[in-house]
Amino acid sequence: MSKVTCDFCGATDSPNNPVIAGDNACICKACVGAAHEIMNGGAPEDMEHLPATVQEEKVQEEIKLRTPAELKAILDDYVIGQERAKKVLSVAVYNHYKRIFRHDEIDDDTELNKSNVLLIGPTGSGKTLLAQTISKYLDVPLAIADATSLTEAGYVGDDVENVVTRLVQAADGDIEKAQRGIIFIDEVDKVARMSENRSITRDVSGEGVQQALLKIVEGSVVNVPPKGGRKHPGQDALQIDTTNILFVCGGAFDGLEDIIKKKQGANVLGFNQDKKSKKEEEKIISQVETDDLVKYGLIPELIGRLHMVATLNEITEDDMVHILTEPKNALIKQYIKLFEMDDVTLEFDKEALKELAKLAIERKTGARGLRSILEDIMLDIMYDLPKYKNKTITITKDVVKKEKEPKIA
Structure with missing residues (x-):
């Protein structure tokens, strides 16, 4: 006598995964569970028991195909x-x-x-x-x-x-x-x-x-x-x-x-x-x-x-300034957030941003060189950061060139 098999995934009837036989179709316990998860908006825990077409649809949904x-x-x-x-x-x-x-x-x-x-x-x-x-x-x-x-x-x-x-x-x-x-x-x-x-x-x-x-x-x-x-x-x-x-x-x-x-x-x-x-x-x-x-x-x-x-083109000075300020994870935004955690407001003037870009171009390390330049400039300020609670620190061109201390108000 041949064993009953699931019409969805092809699994044979077993004590761990019993198959329910109907008039025109059979379905196993794993597929019933998977179908329940899909109908309720969740992802099935075990994708292997699903038919290949359903698996592909679930993966496609996860990857979110975009134009x-x-x-x-x-x-x-x-x-x-x-x-x-x-x-x-x-x-x-x-x-x-x-x-x-x-x-x-x-x-x-x-x-x-x-x-x-x-x-x-x-x-x-x-x-x-x-x-x-x-x-x-x-x-x-x-x-x-x-x-x-x-x-x-x-x-x-x-x-x-x-x-x-x-x-x-x-x-x-x-x-x-x-x-x-x-x-x-x-x-x-x-x-x-x-x-x-x-x-x-x-x-x-x-x-x-x-x-x-x-x-x-x-x-x-x-x-x-x-x-x-x-x-x-x-x-x-x-x-x-x-x-x-x-x-x-x-x-x-x-x-x-x-x-x-x-x-x-x-x-x-x-x-x-x-x-x-x-x-x-x-x-x-x-x-x-x-x-x-x-x-x-x-x-x-x-x-x-x-x-x-x-x-890809070599990054220009103007591009460097945009990289510092515009992307969602821009370096300047990251530093502003770090300072906000200590209740300190951080500001950069336009000339300071241009000087940072100029230094990065001179080092010929591309956009990745911006972080090391900023870390070097900000080290002493961040060391004493808890002292400046509820104050505003402004970074100018002279601070970037290490000729003056930042403005604190």
Whole structure:
């Protein structure tokens, strides 16, 4: 006699999960509980017992699919400038999750491939922040890896597969959630090979890393150790399918402009070299093509898997001032809140903000350099902060230059 099976999830009748048989349908205890949770607006505790279509609908609801314009609007709240890069990332993310959740809306044999992204821009221009912001508001796990720590399998350093392990950890061990996450690989330009010709010796931290990245970026089932580290016999491995994981690679690609200029016939060395303005320099980097990246040292196979390329501009002094004051988590807003906790009002005048921006530009560390400059200036003030209860502290240009004490009223 064959066992009764649930028409929703296919589970067979058992003491732990009994199946109720009706005239035309059967349903198990787990599916009844899950249906009750859904009808009452809650998420079922155990998604595994739900039919695949219901699971997908629940995950889609959690991720809250947004249009490219909505995604860009979110990025605008946190990232100043970089309009082109924000558009590229918004479209890539929208198409990626549309491909996962709406692939069955049109019934034909066309398969949609994912579009991974390459972000090229100077340090501190917002590459990592773009990926962090978009993953936070989609509520998908994000793993950030530094390509410089990766080596080819079998050598000292992190295996490339450990990047996927970090994503599983970011998803709190939920493999289904991890398989729909985003992996951001920073400093990808640091694993470029020394020349565009293939190395005849082992290049285990350069070309070898690029070769190892190919299969996981394209999409394959990889075995990863659950807690990271080296794979070894006897260790239980997790099987992760990277087909629906979006890869975003970023790098400064210092010197790429010279490669593009040479291709265009410009003189980059000697007495007659062409001096270009900052705007012209930015225009040059935006003209990057696949063969320029090959000359830089990326292998053609990897470039072919990073379909969308976006360039980020160097941050200007005006952008720095906006970064200090406008984003939702702007540094000035953070310091004002810190001072409010001690009942102290903090103010910055316009000239002080401009001087802070000027110092950050001089240090060539991009927007990330602003925090260290501010911490240095505010240290003595914050040390004595409890003394200034119910007072107003004004930071001027001279305070930033460390020529005067702040105004206290």
